[in-house]
Amino acid sequence: MAFAQLAHVPAPEPGSGPWSANLRRDKGELVLAGHALSDLADAGTPVYLVDEEDMKARARAWVDAMGDGDVYYAGKSFLTPAVASWMLEAGLCIDTASEGELRIALAGGVPGNRIGLHGNSKSDATLRLALEAGIGRIVVDSPGEVDQIAALAAELGTVAPCFVRVTTGVHAGGHEFIATAHEDQKFGLSLATGAAMDVVAAITASPHLEFLGLHSHIGSQILDAEGFAAAARAVMAFAGELSSRGISVPEVDLGGGYGIQYTGLDPKPLSEKDMIAGIRSAIEASCQEAGIPAPRLSIEPGRSISGPAGMTLYRVGATKDVMTDDGVRRYVSVDGGMSDNVRPALYGADYTALLGRDSEAELVPTRVVGMHCESGDIVVKDVALPADVTRGDLILVAATGAYGRSMASNYNMVRRPGVLAVSDTGTAWLVKPETWEDVLGLFPDL
Numbered sequence: 001m002a003f004a005q006l007a008h009v010p011a012p013e014p015g016s017g018p019w020s021a022n023l024r025r026d027k028g029e030l031v032l033a034g035h036a037l038s039d040l041a042d043a044g045t046p047v048y049l050v051d052e053e054d055m056k057a058r059a060r061a062w063v064d065a066m067g068d069g070d071v072y073y074a075g076k077s078f079l080t081p082a083v084a085s086w087m088l089e090a091g092l093c094i095d096t097a098s099e100g101e102l103r104i105a106l107a108g109g110v111p112g113n114r115i116g117l118h119g120n121s122k123s124d125a126t127l128r129l130a131l132e133a134g135i136g137r138i139v140v141d142s143p144g145e146v147d148q149i150a151a152l153a154a155e156l157g158t159v160a161p162c163f164v165r166v167t168t169g170v171h172a173g174g175h176e177f178i179a180t181a182h183e184d185q186k187f188g189l190s191l192a193t194g195a196a197m198d199v200v201a202a203i204t205a206s207p208h209l210e211f212l213g214l215h216s217h218i219g220s221q222i223l224d225a226e227g228f229a230a231a232a233r234a235v236m237a238f239a240g241e242l243s244s245r246g247i248s249v250p251e252v253d254l255g256g257g258y259g260i261q262y263t264g265l266d267p268k269p270l271s272e273k274d275m276i277a278g279i280r281s282a283i284e285a286s287c288q289e290a291g292i293p294a295p296r297l298s299i300e301p302g303r304s305i306s307g308p309a310g311m312t313l314y315r316v317g318a319t320k321d322v323m324t325d326d327g328v329r330r331y332v333s334v335d336g337g338m339s340d341n342v343r344p345a346l347y348g349a350d351y352t353a354l355l356g357r358d359s360e361a362e363l364v365p366t367r368v369v370g371m372h373c374e375s376g377d378i379v380v381k382d383v384a385l386p387a388d389v390t391r392g393d394l395i396l397v398a399a400t401g402a403y404g405r406s407m408a409s410n411y412n413m414v415r416r417p418g419v420l421a422v423s424d425t426g427t428a429w430l431v432k433p434e435t436w437e438d439v440l441g442l443f444p445d446l
């Protein structure tokens, strides 16, 4: 059977689709912010590359679109002290979801009052650190947290600033595991059952807690404003109910989940400006209906800032042609895989890739796969790559900046790759590549 019978779509060229703004071709070779991929690969492969100016510009675009209101960069998507300081400089706050993320934001020089803390299972130690740092907001996620946080605030002689995370029943975005506002899951407090109402009432009754607002996060990889608008309507209806009980809601945080293009086939997401305009008009209409003033708005984009700015550079190892029911597929194995990007295995996520060098060869249906002992270890499920791809070639995978390094593992005892920031002025490690000493040093008997 022939190659051509399988669906195969080439990656878009630089300057379009999922690629970051400063990727180009120069005499056929891919070049990021003036640095040839073949030079960047001297740092070792696989390596995550971050187009520094692109990431900063994406952060600024959200701040500009937001105007009056706060943009919290979701650190879970990719956080380092330097990244935290870039975000601060661009006018953002930082959303953290663990003690580690909180520590990194603080290490990056972010003042406590510009940090938010999430988590469905916050430890006393994490909450104590947050309160001692003068955290801007703690997002309460379960009824038991009210007493837990109040006791710690009392012990520290402070008042804890609290948001309440509600589940609106709105479910938007991609995979089931990344949709988080339907009822039967672990996050947030239900509007429907009254759990959210009880927690808000308990917070307002405590002298050690201050109720600052409501939080909603409806899912991930959402490309238009409708899901956020529906969530905003549900949250504002609840704010109306609270208002009739004498409780005002100064701020509403609609969370993250703003989608990106991973392949050339993905639709373009709404611009930051159109997304915010859509959300604000839903909030204003609901507030008019409920007869309450519009609250301050905040959001928590992660992927839409870090995702498209990041790429992964792999080196090709073995290649083979495999007969499928529909034709021949070329398997191109690279020197990383599910340990540096678990999203294809976890969510069936699609990515796309380009060969680093020029080639005149015909394009053939290709699957880029990792080096791990799992058949689900896929890097790019379907892409058209030149037929002459061979051992030693470089392959660049687009839009891996979010949830790539932050979800990386040492599966099969690999060393987790470093993250290199690349700009016109040079390169710098944001995260160092792990060494054999780092990995083997974990074992006391070695």
Ligand SMILES: Cc1ncc(COP(=O)(O)O)c(C=O)c1O
Pocket: 074, 077, 095, 118, 180, 217, 219, 220, 221, 255, 256, 257, 258, 300, 301, 302, 303, 304, 402
């Ligand atoms: C509460 C909360 N905020 C923000 C985000 C960031 O989401 P994304 O990176 O899709 O924008 C997430 C992750 O899904 C989240 O759970």
Ligand SMILES: N[C@@H](CCCC[NH3+])C(=O)O
Pocket: 177, 178, 180, 220, 343, 402, 403
């Ligand atoms: N890790 C997820 C997003 C977070 C899901 C829940 N907050 C992804 O890669 O898409």
